[in-house]
Amino acid sequence: MTLPYPLPRLGLLATGALFALGLASSAQAHGYLSQPQSRALLCKTGANTQCGAVQWEPQSVEGLSGYPARGPADGQIASAGLVQFGALNEQSSSRWAKRPISAGAQNFTWTFTANHVTRNFRYYITRQGWNPNAQLSRSSFESEPFCTHDGGMRQPPKVLTHNCQVPARSGYQIVLAVWEVGDTPMSFYNVADVVFQDGSTPTPPAATWEARGAINPSVDLSVGDRVATRVFDAQGERRELSTQVRIGSASDGHPNTWPFLLAQRINAEQPLLRAGQRGADGRIAPAPGRNEVFAQASSGIARVEVQIDKAAAPNVDLLLGSVPSQLAIANGQATLNVSITAVGELDITATVLDHAGTTRATQSLSLNNTGRQLALVIKPAQPGHHQLVVKGVVKGSGALVQKTADFMLSGPATPPGAAQFTFPEGLRQYKAGTVVLQPKDGRLYECRPWPNNGYCVQWSPSTPHFEPGVGSHWRDAWIQR
Template identity: 45%
Template structure:
């Protein structure tokens, strides 16, 4: 027996089974209508499969650092939606838009927990006849909405301040899903109609020339809404020369950086034409009327300085009396102050690298150390001094010392008699009456270098005697 089925009555069911459906996933920009939504509404033509599922343009997250490759941004890198990557000035229908405060609405068909939404716009000089790349966009989002890892309602509208543009541009909206490693990408083809009236501005703060800055310092502008600081809007500039650090110069430099970075935030002095122009000295900070930014603060970050120091009063040789030797010296940290405490440590090691004696100090200025080494023997020692600041940066200096027994010191020759016989360990009595010992290989060769006209290695006298000899 054959069974006949009326296909006409199942047409809708067949379509539901054969095509990906709008109700399965995930989200798209419904206003102003995105490129993929206009494909679904048949306003855009020759779109391919995206016409059935404008909500499914999903790719790797955290654009622009990662995410879809250049040339594949509109399709989120999905091959099945590659028609979206076609790009000419006439390829796609456009929706009218104006600079200033605008509403952007998302429609969610599966409302995941959300990390954030970010909105980007093409640069003023972009080429509309080339595939969309990161270079096409201003990579500082003109609007960011925190999702707080919550599930949004089925419909959500964001209020964003759109930068000034003219003619055809593309807005890229990225919804970063909080419970997956993906984001949803929506490009919107927009047309700015004619010249827009200049925005009106609210004064929200000042850049005051409070102090000179040092090379390596940085200064930043922080921006706040009623909900708190908007960290993605922060602007910083670094001081690279002494001239830039002048208290009347760096405010202008920071104002210029703010103006380069944002279109709805400005810094400078408003002239008679209403233009905001960065200037030397004090600059005002402005937010466009309609922006949610209500306050600006300036933050100066001094460069972290290495805890450099000098040492005075340290001898190269110390006497041992009754089995002990006392070392006294001063350490002078260059940056130590009541507000910048420097931690100092001094450690004496013997020739076997064993610690003999040590001491520490918290210094706000120069500090005097007295180290008494007990039960020590004559020989070579190393004093290691370390300075550390509150940021954990350290500076170390090491000093070679000799400890000698008190009393007459034996010697082999009166310098420079029999100089050709000098070798490692040879002791000589120098012209200053002190006893010196020839250093071991590879330095012992210098002990045999001498002439009345070239006495660089004469112990205690020559300019380089310490390369060859140790004073006992």
């Protein structure tokens, strides 16, 4: 494959270190597999939980092209090698929501938020006998795609469907869909968790139960808390179909226990609903942890939500000391000193944001009926309105306490051409022309223009090759000022 511009001189590093973050695509192509729904898309819809950043960016699971010879490393295939999407690499037979599929002719649909020139689409499926409780590797999948479509180096429509012949399988399987972009060295890697009712026969009658929601093990619940379903059709909420469970003991409030209890209660009370995990035989049974909620296809039920009502919280609070209305900028930075006191046991995060909503300083700590003096260093500091946002999460209950205070920064602005960030702060915001201060040598570095600007964001503690001034290949990404 011919790349549109030469890669830097990385040698063997290209097979490992670079995949930790993946190259930024200057063309900004984006898209996701919407039928069957990808693991990342189900994170956005809420069917999958504890996904991290991908719940806001299912269209951005992008890594270097060349799979299976190159591309994301084993163990990082589901995330395309992007550390911010690393939660996608978790793998077990019960971790992810699954969608039904059958062998034979099936449609696979891509939805594009930026539909760029395309080289091809390829679809791979897990091998017979793969291990669903081990991280995905090349050995998990067939080496050859079961379906390919040539992109013709053309721009596809915003929604594109391929008809593919799916090979016979049984039970839980994974489809790896690869969209290879034509005008960058990148591809999009989407995994879809699917369950075959039978290797080759039509879906059995259990398929008349259609997924309409999920009971996610999202929080610990306390004695006295109540969790209930809310059921909706096209006309609105159907209160007679609601089911509720009140937590009677600490063990019942465990995140792997109360979803199981609620699923059991739904199945006992609601003939139009079933809750649980759907097995390879099509049966739906409650299980510890995450359970899906299904409705009869003919019921008209459109969705099922879960509502948690916390019992009255103990006496908890978060107290802020005096926050000055004005702070002076000195040497391009300012320090906000503030005292914080926890009434109760709280996990606390204090954040300073500028008027545009950009984080300028942050600090986290845990306090139990005690106080602490914080010194939040704001840099680079610019005159104008800022806010201090302090949130405390109550241990055990998850209840939130938040306090906000306004203040102004005054004094000389950071001079033009000075550092916009102190490396590696704000890493994902680096672009052509961004100037950073390298604290290791005290020098300023400017991110090179396209096509090298994508390398400026390629950094982690284990892959420092493009770190300005000190990395082995920093000159491919940066210009010393």
